[in-house]
Amino acid sequence: MREISVRSPLQMVVLGAVLLYAFLLLFAPMAAIVVGAFSQGVEALIKALSVPDVAIAFRLTFSLTIASVAINTVAGIGIAWVLVRHKFPGKRLMDALVDAPFVFSPVIVGYALILLFGRNGWFSSPGFQLAFSYPAMLIACVFVSLPFVTRELQPMLLALTGEQEEAAYTLGSSRWKTFRRIVLPQIWRGLLYGIILTAARSFGEFGAVVVAGGGIERVTESAPVYVFRALNDRNQVGAYGVSLLLGILSISILVAMSLIRRRGAQH
Amino acid sequence: MSILLEQVSKGYASNQAVVNNLSLEIETGELFVLLGASGSGKSTLLRLIAGLLPLDKGRIWLHGREVTNLSPQQRNTGFVFQSYSLFRHMTVAQNIAFGLSIKRAGRAEQDARVKELLNLIQMEGLGDRMPHQLSGGQQQRVALARALAPEPEVLLLDEPFGALDAKIRVQLRQTLREIQRRLHVTTILVTHDQDEAFELADRIGIIEKGDLLEIGTPGELYRRPRNRFTATFLGSANLLPAHRNSHHIFVGEARLPAPPDSEHLQDQPVEILFRPEEISLAPTAETPSETVIGRGVVQEATFAGPLERVLLKLNRESNGEKAQLLQALLSPSEAQQLGIKPGQEVWVGLKNYHLLARVS
Numbered sequence: 001m002r003e004i005s006v007r008s009p010l011q012m013v014v015l016g017a018v019l020l021y022a023f024l025l026l027f028a029p030m031a032a033i034v035v036g037a038f039s040q041g042v043e044a045l046i047k048a049l050s051v052p053d054v055a056i057a058f059r060l061t062f063s064l065t066i067a068s069v070a071i072n073t074v075a076g077i078g079i080a081w082v083l084v085r086h087k088f089p090g091k092r093l094m095d096a097l098v099d100a101p102f103v104f105s106p107v108i109v110g111y112a113l114i115l116l117f118g119r120n121g122w123f124s125s126p127g128f129q130l131a132f133s134y135p136a137m138l139i140a141c142v143f144v145s146l147p148f149v150t151r152e153l154q155p156m157l158l159a160l161t162g163e164q165e166e167a168a169y170t171l172g173s174s175r176w177k178t179f180r181r182i183v184l185p186q187i188w189r190g191l192l193y194g195i196i197l198t199a200a201r202s203f204g205e206f207g208a209v210v211v212a213g214g215g216i217e218r219v220t221e222s223a224p225v226y227v228f229r230a231l232n233d234r235n236q237v238g239a240y241g242v243s244l245l246l247g248i249l250s251i252s253i254l255v256a257m258s259l260i261r262r263r264g265a266q267h
Numbered sequence: 268m269s270i271l272l273e274q275v276s277k278g279y280a281s282n283q284a285v286v287n288n289l290s291l292e293i294e295t296g297e298l299f300v301l302l303g304a305s306g307s308g309k310s311t312l313l314r315l316i317a318g319l320l321p322l323d324k325g326r327i328w329l330h331g332r333e334v335t336n337l338s339p340q341q342r343n344t345g346f347v348f349q350s351y352s353l354f355r356h357m358t359v360a361q362n363i364a365f366g367l368s369i370k371r372a373g374r375a376e377q378d379a380r381v382k383e384l385l386n387l388i389q390m391e392g393l394g395d396r397m398p399h400q401l402s403g404g405q406q407q408r409v410a411l412a413r414a415l416a417p418e419p420e421v422l423l424l425d426e427p428f429g430a431l432d433a434k435i436r437v438q439l440r441q442t443l444r445e446i447q448r449r450l451h452v453t454t455i456l457v458t459h460d461q462d463e464a465f466e467l468a469d470r471i472g473i474i475e476k477g478d479l480l481e482i483g484t485p486g487e488l489y490r491r492p493r494n495r496f497t498a499t500f501l502g503s504a505n506l507l508p509a510h511r512n513s514h515h516i517f518v519g520e521a522r523l524p525a526p527p528d529s530e531h532l533q534d535q536p537v538e539i540l541f542r543p544e545e546i547s548l549a550p551t552a553e554t555p556s557e558t559v560i561g562r563g564v565v566q567e568a569t570f571a572g573p574l575e576r577v578l579l580k581l582n583r584e585s586n587g588e589k590a591q592l593l594q595a596l597l598s599p600s601e602a603q604q605l606g607i608k609p610g611q612e613v614w615v616g617l618k619n620y621h622l623l624a625r626v627s
Contacts, residue, residue, distance in 0.1 A: 163352035166319050167410075169339040170346040171366035171417060181365075185356045 036240035048238040056218050057226035061203050068141040068202040076149025084157040101144045110140050110211025132214035140208035145201040152194035156187045189264045200253045269295040269453035275325030285311045287477035296451040300468035308477040309457045313423050317344045330420050345414030349426040351406040353398040359409050360394035366417035384412040404435040422454040461501055473497045491621050498540050505593045509539040521560040529622040536625040545619040546595035558616045565611045575602040
């Protein structure tokens with residue numbers, strides 16, 4: 001890419017405006033979180049983060065993230081594979097539907113899950129209720145983060161054309177072995193990228209999770225939901241502290257993504 | 268019999284048959300070329316044999332073993348694609364060794380076999396290269412080595428030289444012919460290039476719209492085709508409507524002795540086939556009179572490398588019929604002797620000809 005060095009005053013003004021905008025939008029909130037977290041000293045922060053609710057919330061968030069990544073990795077590979085390698089009626093509709101989680105408000109998703117699995121819901125059964133429980137939150141997470149792996153893999157599988165796989169088949173390689181030895185080594189970078197996006201979306205999800213899970217303290221309260229409650233309870237340090245931890249996670253993900261992208265560009 | 272196809276059919280959804288009730292026998296060690304235009308079904312047939320496509324009807328045997336319902340993994344074929352399809356993330360050596368590693372061959376055996384094949388494709392010392400570091404011709408040679416490494420029962424090549432430059436293509440043909448002869452591996456090669464077919468084939472099968480029209484050695488198919496499509500598809504052909512009685516052929520007013528291999532065409536509508544190089548031209552009718560088919564006017568004469576290409580309009584003695592355009596090839600000395608130029612009248616004789624049944 002060609003990079004231009006700034007010459008005229010006008011260019012400097014434009015550049016300055018862009019940088020200021022980016023700073024206000026991206027860095028200022030992070031700075032505010034850091035300042036807010038430490039506003040009452042390190043001790044207060046540690047104390048605020050040591051309450052059992054925070055540990056439970058993070059445990060729940062990690063558990064949701066890991067489970068949803070696992071599910072969406074397998075499902076995402078499967079959906080991408082079917083959409084690229086197979087021909088079937090309704091294929092284009094299905095391809096379009098993969099983007100549904102991008103366009104639906106997460107709150108609507110959560111609400112729909114309650115309608116399906118709540119009391120008197122379509123799929124509810126006496127004595128067993130899925131709404132306001134861990135499974136409901138997981139379904140919400142899985143739904144909102146579904147497209148990432150699929151959308152990363154589709155172009156890569158398309159570029160592989162399928163002939164390498166056919167060559168492997170004629171050489172005696174089973175479907176699974178062919179996937180592992182021929183396909184996976186050529187798509188792993190995209191897969192990893194999709195997994196990271198899935199994880200980021202899953203652990204940060206608020207709307208769908210709070211509606212589907214009900215945000216019951218210490219039961220269905222994930223980390224982002226805890227932040228919301230802490231703010232309502234005027235527990236500023238707790239809210240900022242948990243936000244800080246979530247922010248650190250997000251930044252690690254950004255770094256990981258840019259590393260993968262840069263490595264990919266070298267190849 | 269190495270490859271035996273029995274009434275094999277394949278149609279894609281919503282389409283008519285791509286391969287239509289096709290039977291074929293190929294001998295062990297034979298190099299059989301399936302020649303056809305694009306869309307003729309030749310690649311589909313190859314994929315059916317490899318098991319990469321399921322067939323609708325019919326049966327397939329490879330070396331006496333019925334493989335009709337076996338997966339591609341169980342068929343033990345070597346397949347070479349037009350676009351090479353090397354494993355991009357593996358070295359040349361790893362590509363070649365892939366089939367052996369699937370069969371859990373030992374490391375030493377794999378290494379020895381890789382070395383042997385690199386030697387065979389004349390790429391010694393290039394085992395550590397990655398595919399993207401190779402030229403197209405080299406990639407295709409690696410693809411060939413990869414297909415041959417596990418010692419397949421049959422080798423299937425789908426337009427293997429289609430993506431290569433003309434010069435490389437000719438070199439690779441020779442390489443393939445040598446390797447195929449040395450290993451004596453039964454081979455089917457699919458192509459639309461008749462030069463390739465003539466140079467490589469023990470036998471050629473002409474395929475058109477899913478039908479196997481005719482099978483024969485290159486010489487047989489060129490000189491004595493039974494099918495009009497074969498006659499026109501292979502090389503240039505001059506075809507004139509004719510009639511045969513017990514001893515003679517009548518082409519317009521001309522009477523020619525009937526070739527001995529055309530007895531079955533007696534008293535049937537026929538066409539007489541002669542190649543451009545089988546035409547002889549003379550300034551008078553005094554050349555051997557029984558082969559003269561009439562007088563013609565030179566339309567144009569063009570340089571065609573070692574030969575001169577002459578386009579003639581044949582004036583049939585009998586009127587009412589449309590004047591027929593004929594293509595002739597003359598040696599430069601012949602052309603000079605006759606002083607060939609457009610507008611010139613010549614007598615057209617045939618050195619050789621063949622009869623085909625006429626399909627109305």
